[in-house]
Amino acid sequence: MKSILNIFLALAFITLATTAEAQKTVTEQFEVGGVCEMCKTRIEKALDVKGVRYANYDLETHQLEVVYKTRHISSEEIHKLLNAVGHDTEQSRASDEAYANIHGCCKYREHEHEEHDDAKASEKSCSPGCEKSCSKDKKDSEDDEGKK
Numbered sequence: 540m541k542s543i544l545n546i547f548l549a550l551a552f553i554t555l556a557t558t559a560e561a562q563k564t565v566t567e568q569f570e571v572g573g574v575c576e577m578c579k580t581r582i583e584k585a586l587d588v589k590g591v592r593y594a595n596y597d598l599e600t601h602q603l604e605v606v607y608k609t610r611h612i613s614s615e616e617i618h619k620l621l622n623a624v625g626h627d628t629e630q631s632r633a634s635d636e637a638y639a640n641i642h643g644c645c646k647y648r649e650h651e652h653e654e655h656d657d658a659k660a661s662e663k664s665c666s667p668g669c670e671k672s673c674s675k676d677k678k679d680s681e682d683d684e685g686k687k
């Protein structure tokens with residue numbers, strides 16, 4: 540009889556704990572500037588902090604999905620973390636200094652205004668991995684144009 544009571548108490552506790560947790564866990568989605576796999580890694584790594592349970596950046600849509608616990612971190616702090624590693628969010632911009640520190644291949648602000656040509660891309664001395672991502676991006680967009 541005692542063990543049944545213990546199980547009941549344990550279940551009640553788990554239910555309570557889960558409910559309390561659910562109330563404090565928030566899912567948010569917002570736009571973050573980024574162009575390649577390196578950006579994705581940097582963005583997600585920046586959010587590898589206490590309170591953030593999940594972060595996934597979509598390179599195609601530039602949308603970041605983040606799940607966090609309001610008890611440990613605020614939405615504002617998340618935007619600040621992204622700005623600190625050089626990424627603009629729809630809410631706040633990275634400082635010019637932070638932006639200058641990101642890899643040449645990741646200069647997403649320029650990508651918004653102009654397509655970078657091959658000469659310009661090599662000038663930026665990308666790492667092999669990054670170069671691959673950049674040329675892949677370019678190839679994809681060319682393919683899309685071909686289809687249309």
Ligand SMILES: [Cu+2]
Nearest residue numbers: 575577578645
């Ligand atoms: Cu990048």
